[in-house]
Amino acid sequence: MNKAEKNDAAGLPAELQEIRAYLPEFVARLEERIPYVSALVTQESGLSLQVDSRQEMITEREPRRGIVFTLFNGRFFQEWATDCLDISYLEKKTDEMYRLLEEMKDLEPRFYIDPGEVISAHFDSHFEIDPDSIKLADMVDACRKLIDDVSAMEPKISNTSVMYRDSKEYKIFVNRNKVLSSALTTCSIQLAVIGHARGNTRMNFIGHGGVTGFEAIQFKSRELQEMIDDLNLLFESRPLPPGEYDVVSSPEVSGILAHEAFGHGVETDMYVKGRARAAEFMGRQVAAPEVNMVDDPSLPGLNGSYFFDDEGAIAAPTRIIENGILKRGLTDLRSATVLNLPRSANGRRESFERKIYSRMSNTFFDAGKMDAESLISSIDDGLYLKKSTSGMEDPKGWGIQVIVNLAQEIKGGKLTSRVFSPITMTGYVPDLLKSISGVGNKVKFEGAGGMCGKGHKEMVRVSAGGPHLRFKSRLG
């Protein structure tokens, strides 16, 4: 990840610099009576613009600011969190934290927490244009113009909307060995069109964004036209006759497969709970030999990028699948400690108000050797799975639920005008991964990125991607 790694934390707001300087001593004081203590401060704020053909809304994004102290007694964690970052308030609450210790002090320790290497660093994300430098009036005018231009492209459109968001995310992590901080700038935009025809309503959208500046959120005219074309195709779409199909997935659909179908199953907190079938497959073949899958929070500019996780592990790639073999899972501190697994930087929490879990970051199938055109031309009778809307994990059963919103027929190696929607992709994850017979040579991360939940809660920002993939799939 592009970064400015420094020992000073000038990139933090003044009040956070003060807390960063204060916390090491405070944590050390708590550790005189508690075996392991860490502190995480998060502060997020930014701007949100929602403009459509009929109305507009500009507002600050709901700021998330707070501190969570994690106390470990050798058995389990206790956490104390507040949205008040006032140092005198924290000092007053020290006794409350000691009281938590009193309630757990008689337990025999079972685990030891490795505080990691000694490091003090600050990281700033790279961007070319600071969103804060753009005049609000210019931003609103640009959104209004985009809406007018797009609305004029197709008479079926009844509403066009733009959702723009930026943020500054500050984070400080402190334990006895580490003092880490970061300042991330994020920027994203999503453009949606809604059309009416023959009593039906359809929507299509495109987006850009991630840990990046304002420069990354421009739409090309080709993208706008493709969005309109796909909206029109959705009106022509029909239900797909259920069956098993030869398919080529777009990078967007490949990404959702990587994330939903497989990625959730290698989050190792699920191993601890006995909820992941992947635990039984470590070191075993789970995919075709040409399949490689990676999770990498250190990639620059993507929606799931960060410099260190919420437990102080420095971001680095984890090669989950190598040549079809399941090699590594994604760990948080607890699961790595309990299972004696190597740490990866995947301990993340929705906010200081929530607990840590093992979570993905930027998850993707790595590139292969074939170009997209030859993958499509190699299919005699099948489908190109172009756009997806959602997916759901099933780590225990390794079942697949991916919803494809637009699929195009392939006949004799060429795309036809017949389109299908909506489509469910179901089946057993290893069957699908082992059926992969072609891997494209370009990895793409489509869209603005998004938020990922654990079950139906605990949202964190992530991205997913991959190359085009050729495989067999049960669709309906």
Add this chain to the structure above:
Amino acid sequence: MERIINVLDSFPGISDWRIIHVQSTSSQLYVIGDLVDNIRKVHTNKFYITIYSDHGDLRGMTHLTVFEMDIPHLEHRLSNAVYIAGRVGNPRFSLPGKSYYPYVETFDPTLLGDIRDILFVELGDRLIRIVDNEPDITLSSSEFFLDIQDIQQRNSRGVALDYRKSEIFFDGVLLAKKADLEIEMHFEPRARRMQDLPIAEIVGRSIREARDSLDAVLPETGRYPVVLTGSALSGVFSPLIHHTSAAAQYRKTSQFRTGESIYSSGEHKGEPLTLISNSFIPFGLRTAPADSDGIPASRFELIREGIFIKPWSTRQYADYLQIPATGAIGNIEIPIGPNSVESLLTDSRPVLLVKEFSALMPDNISGNFAAEIKLGYIYKNGTVVPVRGGSVSGNLLSGFQNAHFSTEATFSNYALSLDSFGTYSGPEAIRFENFQITGS
């Protein structure tokens, strides 16, 4: 609060304002198997402020969230907010004023007792003990949340409302094993009071369903009747909630027209749908004395026998459409139908009863959906076979064109839409005739 109000009242550029002050305490317990993983206590204290700024014929508005420690810097934050609101140009709309707010039940006073006792003894230990008695079932993990919020709502037109609400949520995962096959069953009930969370009943049902899942097969591919019940009803109403909103009417993203049939062809074969918004249901998840604008709670019909009666509307969209404001949508109420569940499951063709989807996340605009079956049952020729895997797909808006409602009623808390939970009071089962089942 007083200081904030005083500043807002006199701040240049602010035409109107709204404050929602929320003080929350969240007590959380996380358990893996029967061992404590984490115990958490979270305190938050936030002022959600909305300012309205009129310029010319237009009204701008913007939100800001103020923490207690920000109050000394409030003027700076408000200056920025006034600047932002000045860039927003929507047609003028009004704010609700002082009103009578009905008493509605939103808080369980038993939660004022010893929280650790409730978390550990009444919830955690009880769950562990129930599962301990089942030899083929293990408890993978459980999470318990007890949240109490004190809410104060004020606005510049006289709204003044204070109330307290509670929410209890637990998330449990059971593992069931038979030979080499192991499956998990997930339950995540949520309620405002303890007595609406009968743990023994909830877990007992999940245990039975987990065992059934071990014997489940793929459903047969085809088009045959689908009956949705239990948590499979979660998300079903989401497209209806979208299309019946005044916001969607105003933004032209709804295909419903007031006074007209909601069925695109104008005809229906099943029982016509009646859909009611009800913010009074005692301890309902969307029960509140008023919506966030301060419009008092109400109960009203959105759809009556297939005809779209009126949209649910916040004050802003009500003004735009020149209709009375109903307030935000409440809990969902649907009248029971004339058919027993048994009769809904009886047909010369197979009938698929779905109890749980992996996730039903319909496209609210089109109504299209496709969802994997987590647990269902095929009723065919007097036999009942559990099924899992495969999917159900179709269109929920046109699905109600040929839907049948059970006489048996249920009262449940579901995710009524993707981003919001609510209470459903209505038929225990709804049968749809035109969905596609994909399986073996």
